[in-house]
Amino acid sequence: VIHVYAFADGLRALPPVEGLDGAPLEQLSVDGVTTVFSRRDQPTLEPVRERALVHGEVIDALMRQASAVLPVRFGEAVADETALAASVHDRADALRRGFARVRDCVEIGLRVWGANPDIAASTGAEYMQARRALEQDRREIVDGLHRALVALARDARVDERPLQGREQLLAAYLVPRSSVDELQAVVDAFAARHPGLTVVCTGPWAPFSFAEEGAR
């Protein structure tokens, strides 16, 4: 079967990395859209984590060789080149719109956690009131950071999965390469001002969260 890594636009050359299980990378152009893939015999993808990391490394390497990359979700298989060509043909318009959307941008991930607050209160009701006020303040502070980052980004997605534990915000920002340093500076300054919050930026990633139109 064929394992697809990504669609690429303006691909100068295949990157000098191996695909899954050491298979060579190959490319196929259909309707002006280049698909990067490799072939594999095994029906399963175990162990998942190791192979998922290889998938991610190939996409990361492609980001250095192309002007726009649309990553493909790990774990899908296409029967052969004929089926791949048909699949690309069917979605060529959407893929070209996707290239325009993400061109010259990278994705930056953001996670914010809050520490458990020390709340001094003599009654349960007082405690609950203080806690609600603190949570409200925190939401406004984190919203402020989000808005500042949206202003630097071409697009943004807030992860809609329910927050767990101390998570305050999970988001992704599609940022022009030229604005990445500025965004990092905004995050660093925010983290320094708010020691009660743990803020971690990851990336730059390929635009995984922005690969599908209207994806959330």
Added chain:
Amino acid sequence: VSVAESPRSLAEQVTLLDLVDRVLNKGVVLTGDLTLAVADVDLVYVGLRVLLASVATLEQGAKP
């Protein structure tokens, strides 16, 4: 990228979580037919999240 369970900084843990999260859950959906078992994905994902939760707790505890 090594995934050995050695002590790492919070940033490294989060980076690994974010990478796996993106590769498994985001990106263009080609066929909708996943060739890997959902249970495998859950295992990878849940393991990382638990790991990360404990790291985040440690970092919080270390702050003044």
